[in-house]
Amino acid sequence: MTRVRISDVAAAAGVSTSTVSLVLNDRTSRISGETRERVREAAAAVGYTPNSIARGLRTQRTRTIGLVSDVIATTPFAGRMLAGAQDAAREHGHLLILVNTGADPAVEQEAIRALVDHQVDAMIYATMWHQVVETPEGLPDRTVFLDCRPADGTHPAVVPDEVAGGLAAVRELVGAGHERIAFVDIAEPNPPVASGLRHQAYLEVLAEAGITPDPAWHVHGEETTAASGRVAAERLLDLPPHRRPTAIFCFNDRMAAGAYVAVHHRGLDVPGDVSIVGYDDQQLVAGELDPPLTTVALPHYEMGRWATEVALGAREPPATPDQTYRMPCPIVRRDSVSSPPAAAANSSRRRA
């Protein structure tokens, strides 16, 4: 059983293929109503849908969009990014072609070439952790960077607004009355872009609250794991009582989970003795901790959507020089923040 072609519709309706094409594409300026009707009925009767390949060859538009990413497997966020891109693509009548390069530059080059050969209408270049990247060779003009931005600012890009997210997170702690607030960061070498930005936000909020940060409050884990977070948090809890933080802002939720372990291990309570805020709103972590973690969500789904819509021309990138949109990161309030313990609050007030 072979595919139904436009000539089959033409034969069934007793007209030429030109007429069928004009009718079905609504270029009906010079086709009579009666003929239109007949063509539509014939098309429905034989179950005709146009062959996208043939159409693409003629029109030079394939209604596909290519998405190149470094790793789709190893992060739980990738799915949301893909889902956003995919939903937006579908809403605009496009299909999403996905290539996962495994961060291998040779594979990446090959992938870009293959997608260009397939005449994708637009391209998205995505990484799974916010970073600044060199622009690969061969990308079409209609390329948007997703969760990364090109060093040379040649293409539109969307990344999380880490600073605004960090501000919201730390203000949440200041707003609850904390004054001794620590930041569990991620160590050198090659800290993620987000590390510097979130730290910057941390310092900014302390400054606006008139708090002089104790350098001992800025600790580092080796990796972004719970185990590393625990080790780093323990260094905070080892501080003498009057310097020990009553609140901890953690680089991410996994490290926050480690901080929980450290706190509980001392027989202390979250949030009664130590309030904790994370970052990422990572499923299966933030929500399942006890108590559930207050954190800042990374808007992966929305970023995926934004990138796709800009790539398809359905939305304008920001008119700034770097064409980079910083997507807001909403704070997710759960139960890991409360006011500081009375003794600490007193000691703070004494110091103030």
Place this chain on the structure above:
Amino acid sequence: MTRVRISDVAAAAGVSTSTVSLVLNDRTSRISGETRERVREAAAAVGYTPNSIARGLRTQRTRTIGLVSDVIATTPFAGRMLAGAQDAAREHGHLLILVNTGADPAVEQEAIRALVDHQVDAMIYATMWHQVVETPEGLPDRTVFLDCRPADGTHPAVVPDEVAGGLAAVRELVGAGHERIAFVDIAEPNPPVASGLRHQAYLEVLAEAGITPDPAWHVHGEETTAASGRVAAERLLDLPPHRRPTAIFCFNDRMAAGAYVAVHHRGLDVPGDVSIVGYDDQQLVAGELDPPLTTVALPHYEMGRWATEVALGAREPPATPDQTYRMPCPIVRRDSVSSPPAAAANSSRRRA
């Protein structure tokens, strides 16, 4: 800057487009070595790569494969499945077109039609939880089902071998000397396919070990969450000492995490007092529990690969009537299983 066409190569090499095509596709039976060389050099010099759309129209093969799935976002396993499919597709020179239907049948129909219109060479129909599904309309012959199988057995399919995985899990407990082994299951209505299969495996191992299962050992959680797992596990720990299980096989890792909480809440130890085995090997759960959880891995990456290879004809489906391959689920040994506590072991021996 317009694309380089085959005619540009032909002009550069001073030959016809036919000759260029024959040379570049290695149909060189009647082309002299010297001409071949000249064409290859010209093609490289002008940077020619064939337009896949035009080629696809002529050859009726697009070197694309469509993957339709219900939800790619909400499960952490989806990424591994996609990665397996994507890697296999790339190795066979194919691109992967992804459509996420959100489990909406109308969207699904639309997606299948769009992929067929784009002349995909093969299709994969995937779900994110092992299930038996009705075969949707309009799927091409070269369709493979992934993590689900068609009720009518008309297409090849790959699913996890839940029974073999369950056997391995429970044998791990029997092998450690346990005799009072419980199964934390998931409740009606509509339990997943895996539930029945894993329970079947549980009963089978107990039977082969000569253990008569106490019906009280089979408990159910409302959902597959940690909270439900905890509630179900508490019912086990409430049993009188001589009936209380020394080991628990949990339907999945999240419920196992709940079982940990229940055990710890009684001041008991994992695995000292209660050994626990999960299922899924879910990242960020199994490995991060304290102690790390012994569990059974779902081979999502391998299933994604298998489905793609079969769809592309690079591998044969099983010759069984249902054409369904049950992929082995390897056991992942961590630290949540030990021999039962001495008192329990003694009591067991007395009973034996």
Place this chain on the structure above:
DNA sequence: GTGTGGTGATAAATCGATTGATCAGGGAGA
């Protein structure tokens, strides 16, 4: 009666490759 203009539809070119049919030229055999 002949041009003129408008209407409704079609013929044919086109997108860029692949491929079966064809052709030019040279050497071998009759």
Place this chain on the structure above:
DNA sequence: TCTCCCTGATCAATCGATTTATCACCACAC
């Protein structure tokens, strides 16, 4: 010398749509 065959390459059809240019027909005005 003429035919036949082989080699090396090209011609032209083809895939299935879209779109521009063209055509047939009729009504109307002059």
